[in-house]
Amino acid sequence: MRDVTQTPDEETPYECFECGTVVTAEDNPGPCxxxxxxxxxxQTPVE
Incomplete structure (x- = not known):
């Protein structure tokens, strides 16, 4: 996890585990x- 560079003010993609919807947001967008x-x-690997 330490090799992932994230800028807090940058929008990142979030994907729904259930339906696959993708949204971009600066912080966790909450539920789909x-x-x-x-x-x-x-951008965070799934283990």
Whole structure:
């Protein structure tokens, strides 16, 4: 995780685990606007 460079003021893509909707936001956008599912930061690897 330490090799990922993130700028806090930069918009990053978030993807819904349930339906795959992608939104860009500076902070975690909360639940998916389409289905209410959990969003994840696409720049963070999934283990």
């Amino acid at each position: 606007p389409d289905c209410g599912g959990e969003m994840r930061n696409r």
